[in-house]
Amino acid sequence: MKCYKCGGHYQEKHDSYIWDDPFVGKLQIKGQLYYQCTKCEDILLSSEMASEIDKTARERRQALISQFPLSDFLSAKQTASLLGVTRQALNKNRRIKRGFIYQSSLDGVNYYLKQSVVQYQKSQDGRFLLDSESTANKRAFHSCSSGLKPRYEPVSFVSDG
Numbered sequence: 244m245k246c247y248k249c250g251g252h253y254q255e256k257h258d259s260y261i262w263d264d265p266f267v268g269k270l271q272i273k274g275q276l277y278y279q280c281t282k283c284e285d286i287l288l289s290s291e292m293a294s295e296i297d298k299t300a301r302e303r304r305q306a307l308i309s310q311f312p313l314s315d316f317l318s319a320k321q322t323a324s325l326l327g328v329t330r331q332a333l334n335k336n337r338r339i340k341r342g343f344i345y346q347s348s349l350d351g352v353n354y355y356l357k358q359s360v361v362q363y364q365k366s367q368d369g370r371f372l373l374d375s376e377s378t379a380n381k382r383a384f385h386s387c388s389s390g391l392k393p394r395y396e397p398v399s400f401v402s403d404g
């Protein structure tokens with residue numbers, strides 16, 4: 244496979260990889276298949292690696308969200324009212340389910356991180372960087388004709404997708 248950016252070629256790799264996630268910072272991804280350009284180091288993800296990244300990012304995000312004190316969260320009722328929707332609409336909203344509002348559950352009840360709700364209200368995306376140690380140095384991904392798709396959008400940490 245040829246890299247269209249630099250003319251180099253992609254080499255198959257099966258190592259652990261440090262992934263810089265835009266919302267949870269650096270993650271160590273355990274040995275999964277990916278392809279890396281030998282010249283410019285651009286990478287292409289296999290679906291196995293993409294799902295490993297999703298899983299690792301989801302766990303990390305959940306851990307970071309759970310560090311916020313309960314007073315930083317809103318109930319579903321408060322969240323729905325702030326967003327001007329019914330609770331049912333809130334529960335069914337796919338973007339919110341997919342994690343565009345940070346949430347945590349306690350005894351089976353969902354709580355929504357206030358800061359995230361407020362941000363979602365403005366931009367339909369309540370995600371923000373949870374790890375302050377992360378660098379702003381983001382790697383750019385592109386897709387190639389191989390059909391391998393780069394994954395840059397984190398998925399929900401709600402398991403019942």
Ligand SMILES: [Zn+2]
Binds near residue numbers: 247280282284
């Ligand atoms: Zn390249």
